[in-house]
Structures are given as structure tokens and as C-alpha cells.
Amino acid sequence: MRDYWLSKLFFDLQDPAKAAEYRAGREQVLARYELEPQVRTAVETDDVAFLAQRVNPYLLRFYFLVAGMSEEEFLRRIRATGEANG
Amino acid sequence: MAELAGIYAASHGPLIVRKWNAVTPEHRQVLTSAFTELGRRISAARLDALVIISPDHWVNFFIDNLPSICVGVGATHPGPNEPWLMKEYPHTTLPGHPQLAGHILETAFDAGFEPSVSHRMILDHGFCIPLMKAGVDPRLPIVPVVFNDIEPPFPSVRRCYAWGEMLAKAIRSMPGDLRVGVLASGGLSHSIGEATMGLVEEEFDRECLAHFSKGDPGALCDFLTQRLPQVGNGASEIRNWVAAHGAAGGRGFELINYSPVPEVIVGCGFASWNPVSR
Numbered sequence: 118m119r120d121y122w123l124s125k126l127f128f129d130l131q132d133p134a135k136a137a138e139y140r141a142g143r144e145q146v147l148a149r150y151e152l153e154p155q156v157r158t159a160v161e162t163d164d165v166a167f168l169a170q171r172v173n174p175y176l177l178r179f180y181f182l183v184a185g186m187s188e189e190e191f192l193r194r195i196r197a198t199g200e201a202n203g
Numbered sequence: 204m205a206e207l208a209g210i211y212a213a214s215h216g217p218l219i220v221r222k223w224n225a226v227t228p229e230h231r232q233v234l235t236s237a238f239t240e241l242g243r244r245i246s247a248a249r250l251d252a253l254v255i256i257s258p259d260h261w262v263n264f265f266i267d268n269l270p271s272i273c274v275g276v277g278a279t280h281p282g283p284n285e286p287w288l289m290k291e292y293p294h295t296t297l298p299g300h301p302q303l304a305g306h307i308l309e310t311a312f313d314a315g316f317e318p319s320v321s322h323r324m325i326l327d328h329g330f331c332i333p334l335m336k337a338g339v340d341p342r343l344p345i346v347p348v349v350f351n352d353i354e355p356p357f358p359s360v361r362r363c364y365a366w367g368e369m370l371a372k373a374i375r376s377m378p379g380d381l382r383v384g385v386l387a388s389g390g391l392s393h394s395i396g397e398a399t400m401g402l403v404e405e406e407f408d409r410e411c412l413a414h415f416s417k418g419d420p421g422a423l424c425d426f427l428t429q430r431l432p433q434v435g436n437g438a439s440e441i442r443n444w445v446a447a448h449g450a451a452g453g454r455g456f457e458l459i460n461y462s463p464v465p466e467v468i469v470g471c472g473f474a475s476w477n478p479v480s481r
Binding site (some may be wrong): 119124125128131135165168169174175176177178179192195196197198199200 | 262265266284333354395396400401436
């Protein structure tokens with residue numbers, strides 16, 4: 118099942134202006150989305166494994182590019198989700 | 204009536220453009236040669252219009268409303284939206300072919316398909332990378348067709364094959380003397396945003412290509428129906444190749460090149476079909 122508002126946040130950040138605003142300060146952007154508290158915490162802490170269970174993988178990958186996580190770090194974290202799942 | 208003058212398939216993938224400089228010289232040469240040959244075949248077909256089947260990478264559609272298949276009927280289509288691609292392929296719009304698109308829609312509804320319709324379909328990298336890299340004349344009118352290869356539930360492999368058969372019928376019943384091509388964009392194996400990200404599954408790709416070469420649509424559909432859920436999510440785009448195979452009547456597949464290219468994290472495939480006259 119997809120988390121609608123999380124997906125919507127990631128989708129909207131494809132707009133370069135919104136992405137720039139988000140990079141400048143996440144708080145005011147996140148306030149516009151009805152994120153569950155644990156989902157918001159996962160966004161704030163870049164919890165790739167948690168978020169990966171709730172959004173489309175393409176949007177997840179795109180989001181962490183926008184959010185500024187390096188490719189190497191994203192790969193390390195997303196691959197770790199497979200190791201954790203056995 | 205119009206003629207189905209050429210059927211083609213090509214991989215895409217943002218890194219083919221965005222990280223081109225990181226691709227090894229050997230793989231750059233392979234990809235350049237494959238795209239060039241694809242472009243040569245498209246040019247030689249002297250097309251009046253090109254139907255392109257590609258996924259939508261969350262550009263036109265969201266989970267608010269996610270069509271399985273959508274046909275772009277606009278007189279023009281906005282060009283790439285991705286900033287990194289706009290620099291390399293600076294077309295704000297590409298021409299459409301509303302008459303052909305409308306005829307495809309009419310034929311689809313008559314045949315029991317219910318695609319959705321877009322009067323303003325943005326052409327993301329799935330559409331634009333093959334056009335750019337193959338050097339297709341940007342004045343060539345495009346009918347974009349989106350297959351949902353990105354977010355489940357997906358159209359069934361058999362339905363995609365049938366859609367391709369219907370597409371060929373639509374083109375061949377289009378009044379006038381148009382020469383129309385079909386280009387499937389996407390695949391082969393790749394994995395995006397999931398635990399296997401970056402994995403190219405060469406064995407799967409080669410088995411898949413062998414099925415296209417054998418031409419047996421039933422065996423191809425069985426193979427993909429069984430295997431697609433087991434491989435990386437990007438392989439879902441092979442549905443677009445299946446539609447091209449359907450348009451070709453399941454025959455005439457010719458592989459231009461296949462190369463697993465880890466730098467662009469895609470099993471890169473290029474092919475054409477010799478259309479079967481009916």
C-alpha cells in the first residue's frame with residue numbers, strides 16, 4: 118500500500134522550484150503535507166528503509182537525489198534493505 | 204491506407220545522458236553505434252509519423268489517477284521536463300499527429316480496449332532519449348502512448364501483445380498514404396529504487412531476447428508473465444517491446460545490439476522488426 122501524502126510530497130518535488138524550496142528548509146514544505154508522525158520522522162531522518170515500504174521505488178530514488186543524498190549512500194542504504202529482509 | 208513501415212525498440216535510462224561521461228569508452232561506442240543504427244533504420248523508413256510506447260516516469264500521472272494505457276492526441280506535446288535532459292535536447296514541444304492518434308483511439312475502442320486520452324502529454328526521457336540519441340528528425344510527428352510499467356497493477360503481458368496487434372490494425376486502416384513507425388522504449392533488465400538497484404540481469408535479458416527471436420508469442424508471454432515479478436522493476440518496460448512484437452505479428456525480430464551496461468544500470472537492448480504485410 119502506498120502512503121498517499123508521502124508519495125505526493127515526493128511527486129511534487131519534481132518541480133525544480135519546490136525542490137529548491139525544500140532544500141532551503143524542509144520544515145515549511147513538510148507542513149503542507151498530512152504526513153503521519155512516524156512518516157514525517159522518517160523523512161526528517163532520511164530513513165530509506167522505512168520510506169521504501171511506503172512509496173513507489175522510482176519516486177523514492179528521485180526523492181533522495183533531490184534531498185541531496187549521494188548516490189553511493191543511497192545505494193548502500195537501499196541495498197541494505199534487501200540484506201535485512203534476508 | 205497507411206503503411207506500417209517500421210517497428211523498433213530501444214532502451215532508455217537517465218544515466219545514458221546524465222552520466223554519459225562516466226560511461227566507459229567501450230560502452231559509449233557500443234551505445235552510440237546501436238542508437239546510430241536505430242536512427243539509420245528509422246530514417247530509411249521515410250516515416251510520416253512515429254508511435255512511441257513508453258512508460259510515464261511520474262511526469263504526467265500520479266496515484267490520484269493512473270491509467271494503464273494512455274494515448275497522446277495533442278497537435279504538439281511538451282518536450283522533456285527533466286532539467287538535465289532539457290539542456291541536451293532543448294525542444295520545448297514536439298509535433299503530434301492528432302488524426303492518427305484519434306484513429307488509433309477509435310480502433311482501440313472498437314476492439315474492446317479502453318485507453319485513456321491526454322491532450323497534453325509531456326514527453327519525458329523515456330520518449331526523448333531514443334529520439335535524441337538516434338538522431339530522429341524532431342519535426343517527425345509523434346503519437347505518444349504511455350503504458351503503465353511503473354506502478355502496479357500493470358497491464359498483463361498478453362494484453363500488451365494484443366494491444367500491439369490492435370495498433371498494427373489501426374495503422375493499416377488509417378486513411379491516406381502515411382508511412383507510420385512504432386518505437387517501443389524501455390527495458391531490458393534494470394532495478395530502480397529497490398534493494399537490487401543497479402543489478403543488470405543478463406541471463407534473463409538474453410533469455411528474453413531469445414523468445415523475441417523465436418517469435419512464439421505464447422511462449423514469450425508465458426515467460427514474461429512468470430519472470431517479470433522476479434526481476435528488477437525496470438524490466439517491466441519490456442511490456443512495450445511485447446506490444447511492438449504484437450504489432451509485428453510476432454515475427455521478424457532482429458536484434459541490433461544487446462549490452463549490459465553497468466554504468467547506466469541498464470541491460471541495453473536495441474531491435475527492429477520487419478513488419479508483416481497483411
